[in-house]
Amino acid sequence: MQQQETQFDLNLIAVFDALLRERNVTRAAEDLDMSQSAMSHALKRLRVFFNDPLFVKTGSGMQPTPRALELSSTVLGLMGTIRADLLVHAGFEAHASRRQFSLCMTDMGELIFLPRLVERLRQVAPFCTVRVLQISPRQIAAALESGEADLALGSLHSMPEGLFQQQLFTRSFVTLVNKGRKDIGDTMTVEQFFAMEHIVVSLSGKKEDGYDSVVDEYGTKRRIYLTTPHFLTVPLMIERNPDLIATVPRELASAFARYKAVRMVETPISLPHFAIRQHWHPRFHHDAANSWLRKLVKEVFEGLPE
Structure with a gap:
């Protein structure tokens, strides 16, 4: 027995x-x-x-x-x-709540997606506040389980099993180059792409975990000069170092290009789109506030045009 x-x-x-x-x-x-x-x-x-x-x-x-x-x-x-x-x-009354929502996201998420989300949140939950956490991917599951973070947003690699996830939208990649490069026109050749040195953004610090790691599935080895966990470093590095390039999400490249130091060109090899998702822990799957926040995030980004 x-x-x-x-x-x-x-x-x-x-x-x-x-x-x-x-x-x-x-x-x-x-x-x-x-x-x-x-x-x-x-x-x-x-x-x-x-x-x-x-x-x-x-x-x-x-x-x-x-x-x-x-x-x-x-x-x-x-x-x-x-x-x-x-x-x-136990229902969540957004219009009266003074809850602080904590979100795990990269600096890319802060630059591109957070303003849109905060704008909507201030409309429907005017007394709530937001805290952004930038932590190692290995620590995200623990932060979600403990309640330190409500959601993790982004294109996150190697997420542990057991978390709930929901796809919000997809994005494509483009390549950033120094605006002063006269040898690169509106397009870039495959030969130019692999001859130049690359910047890779990786939250873990390992180039194989980089956001653009799909590039290396093409079959030709890149010359990687810099691996960094920060997207905001990229345009500054390319501005001061014209021989460097970086392959980044299109919307991020568009934001950087507005500052005139860099410009974007289509990546000369075929790359798949990457998905932006929200992740949460099963412990909070039925939590009223967490459920409300997930629905709001889905509404804000669902159908977002490329």
Whole structure:
């Protein structure tokens, strides 16, 4: 006989409730927005804790055992109280909230996407404030799990499994060159591209984790001179060092080109678009404020033109 657990995870009450109502593991998992494997694991934990099968597969679905029926009134009563009393007061009232939202994003995100998001946030949640975190990709999952950060926004590489994510839009790459380069016209040749030295932006500091790492899948080795975690360094470096170039997201290049020191040309090799996504931790998937913020972010950036 399996050893009974000494501590009960209160999240299992919702699992018990869903199984009582649905009598089907798949439908119960869908009701709680869980995977079927996670639901099966939760049922196993319930069985171990109560030392009883609780729900038995029959021709008419998962039927509760006498022990489960004995517990059902308590479980349904608890969930009824939560729905009737607690959740009524748990909604997020954006217009009156004074919450500070914390976002993980790069300096590119701050320059290009944050102004648009803040503009909308100030309209619908005028008393809320925003804090931006720039942390190592390896620390993002922990920041989301602890609540230090509400969302991580961007084209983030090597994100750990277990986080929820939602694609917001896609972007293409272009190449930045010094505006004074007379040997590069409106276009650049493949030979010129690979002959020049490159700047790579990588949050981890490793060139293989760079935002433009897809360039290296082309098959020709680049001459990488500088690897930096900061996008804002790029135009300053190219302005003072005309032999350097960088392949960056198009919208960022457009912003830099407005300052006249650099200009953008189409990258002479075919590159796939990259996706901008928002990431959050399952712990806050049903949090009212986090859910509201995710919906706002989706509305602000959904359908954003290239």
